[in-house]
Amino acid sequence: MIRVNGLTKDYGARRAIDNLTFEAKQGEILGFLGPNGAGKTTTMRILSGYMPPTAGNAQIAGYDIVRESLEVRRRVGYLPETVPLYNDMTVFDYLKFMADLRHLPQAEDRVEHALEMVGLVERADGYIGNLSKGMRQRVGLAQALLHRPEVLILDEPTIGLDPAQVVEVRNLIRELGKERTVLLSTHILSEAQQICDRVVIINKGRIVAEDSPDNLQARLSGAQRVSLRVRGESDDLVEKIAAIPGVQEVIALPDGALEFQHAPGQDVRPEVARTVIQANYDLLEMHPVGMSLEEIFLELTGKKRK
Amino acid sequence: MRNMWIIAKREYKHYFISPIAYVIMFTILVIVGIVFALNVWQASQPIVMYSPYVPEVSIITGPMLFMFIFSIPALTMRLLADEHRTGTLELLLTAPLRDWELIAGKWLGSLLFVLTLVAISLLYPLILHLLIEPGLDLGVLLTNYLGLILISAALLAIGVGISAMFSNQIAAFFTTLVVLVVLWFLIGAPAEIVPRFSDFFRYIDIRDHFYNSMANGVLNLSDVIFPLTLLALGLFLGTLTIEIRRWR
Numbered sequence: 001m002i003r004v005n006g007l008t009k010d011y012g013a014r015r016a017i018d019n020l021t022f023e024a025k026q027g028e029i030l031g032f033l034g035p036n037g038a039g040k041t042t043t044m045r046i047l048s049g050y051m052p053p054t055a056g057n058a059q060i061a062g063y064d065i066v067r068e069s070l071e072v073r074r075r076v077g078y079l080p081e082t083v084p085l086y087n088d089m090t091v092f093d094y095l096k097f098m099a100d101l102r103h104l105p106q107a108e109d110r111v112e113h114a115l116e117m118v119g120l121v122e123r124a125d126g127y128i129g130n131l132s133k134g135m136r137q138r139v140g141l142a143q144a145l146l147h148r149p150e151v152l153i154l155d156e157p158t159i160g161l162d163p164a165q166v167v168e169v170r171n172l173i174r175e176l177g178k179e180r181t182v183l184l185s186t187h188i189l190s191e192a193q194q195i196c197d198r199v200v201i202i203n204k205g206r207i208v209a210e211d212s213p214d215n216l217q218a219r220l221s222g223a224q225r226v227s228l229r230v231r232g233e234s235d236d237l238v239e240k241i242a243a244i245p246g247v248q249e250v251i252a253l254p255d256g257a258l259e260f261q262h263a264p265g266q267d268v269r270p271e272v273a274r275t276v277i278q279a280n281y282d283l284l285e286m287h288p289v290g291m292s293l294e295e296i297f298l299e300l301t302g303k304k305r306k
Numbered sequence: 307m308r309n310m311w312i313i314a315k316r317e318y319k320h321y322f323i324s325p326i327a328y329v330i331m332f333t334i335l336v337i338v339g340i341v342f343a344l345n346v347w348q349a350s351q352p353i354v355m356y357s358p359y360v361p362e363v364s365i366i367t368g369p370m371l372f373m374f375i376f377s378i379p380a381l382t383m384r385l386l387a388d389e390h391r392t393g394t395l396e397l398l399l400t401a402p403l404r405d406w407e408l409i410a411g412k413w414l415g416s417l418l419f420v421l422t423l424v425a426i427s428l429l430y431p432l433i434l435h436l437l438i439e440p441g442l443d444l445g446v447l448l449t450n451y452l453g454l455i456l457i458s459a460a461l462l463a464i465g466v467g468i469s470a471m472f473s474n475q476i477a478a479f480f481t482t483l484v485v486l487v488v489l490w491f492l493i494g495a496p497a498e499i500v501p502r503f504s505d506f507f508r509y510i511d512i513r514d515h516f517y518n519s520m521a522n523g524v525l526n527l528s529d530v531i532f533p534l535t536l537l538a539l540g541l542f543l544g545t546l547t548i549e550i551r552r553w554r
Binding site (some may be wrong): 011027045048049050051052070074076078080082084085086087088097100103143233254279 | 308311313316320321372392393394395396397398399400402403404
């Protein structure tokens with residue numbers, strides 16, 4: 001379990017994160033979303049015990065991250081953004097070293113098991129320096145899983161992986177998240193949508209939204225945008241639809257498709273349908289378009305489209 | 307303690323895959339060997355102007371310590387600077403070990419390497435023991451090696467402390483070198499210039515603690531305490547630097 005309360009970090013005069021408060025329960029995968037430089041890595045570094053916050057506090061598995069840092073570090077599996085590895089060690093030796101530092105009983109069995117989980121058994125005796133980026137990422141993940149931690153903090157866990165590996169790692173995280181608390185950062189929105197139970201969106205060090213991916217989408221998009229499609233070209237329809245009261249913006253798209261926006265709480269679809277039929281067009285489809293998480297994200301972080 | 311040992315073990319092994327460590331070991335053993343051979347040769351000459359010259363253990367430990375001043379910076383420069391440069395420090399600082407255990411473990415690893423080198427060098431006193439009549443004084447041999455080990459342990463701790471301040475090995479190397487050269491060659495000099503504080507300057511001169519006592523088989527408490535103080539200072543400095551880095 002992760003409980004963050006008013007967490008603030010200053011780097012000199014620059015405030016990297018500002019009064020963050022959020023929670024992640026056991027068995028929950030919390031996605032940490034934000035553009036580069038939003039403060040994701042800073043937050044994760046603080047939670048993993050790498051550095052103390054300037055103000056505020058946080059508990060992990062019931063332990064204070066500053067006063068009981070060692071207890072926290074024993075219970076956290078952390079995959080840093082840079083995936084720090086010793087290039088001159090073999091995969092096995094590296095993991096054995098990390099297992100020893102954590103005083104794990106039957107360290108070698110634990111290493112074997114972690115290697116199985118990330119699918120690196122056959123590279124165990126290879127030097128880390130010779131591994132591809134994706135494999136290094138998996139070694140880092142194995143390191144974070146060695147001690148079967150209650151809490152996993154993963155900073156951009158799928159970055160640099162090929163599509164097949166991305167799917168594998170996502171499945172692994174989903175599996176791990178069933179009984180553990182997982183905090184993962186990403187700037188790939190579809191990833192957050194696929195694997196996270198809840199997302200926290202941060203921008204410039206502040207939380208701008210926090211909800212489940214589906215709720216966020218529903219809450220912010222509504223049914224304000226509708227897409228429709230007719231047989232043939234839709235040129236003169238644009239004006240006709242735009243003339244209907246309540247319709248705000250009509251965009252013609254190729255192949256008889258067009259999209260329009262209407263004021264919230266004012267359903268203009270029946271009127272639009274009648275207009276299309278009366279103009280002698282064959283109405284093929286009409287459906288509301290939700291805002292994608294991408295658009296929500298851009299809207300929340302103030303980077304509007306166009 | 308266990309964490310310290312785990313860190314030390316890894317560092318110790320690492321020296322044996324690093325060319326620098328082999329070069330240092332080889333150079334020191336060869337040069338000390340040459341100095342040793344020259345001394346033995348000189349002693350074996352029939353014509354001696356004054357009383358017969360009998361080589362002592364300090365002809366081995368003296369040059370070795372001198373060479374350590376220049377090689378210890380190369381042995382310690384990597385220890386924390388490289389962890390910082392490659393980002394692996396983040397890994398160690400988020401593992402469940404205390405900052406002092408990390409620093410002390412790094413120091414212990416380097417000390418074990420130096421001890422290995424010192425152990426190999428014991429071959430020279432052994433040869434000397436067989437060459438001279440009635441053999442070496444065991445007490446003098448012990449104080450010489452005690453001094454050698456104590457002083458190198460202290461210098462290594464200073465090197466580790468300085469390595470923690472840098473993310474560039476070369477910067478760590480030169481800074482350590484400057485500090486060790488000052489400690490070894492310069493710090494005792496004011497003793498002659500400012501007679502009022504001569505006792506103080508003599509006390510902080512490591513060379514004095516070795517050449518004027520342990521090298522001759524004398525063992526004063528202060529000769530043990532001074533290197534131990536430096537050692538503690540070096541490790542404290544390293545731990546403090548890591549702590550400060552965290553807070554920055």
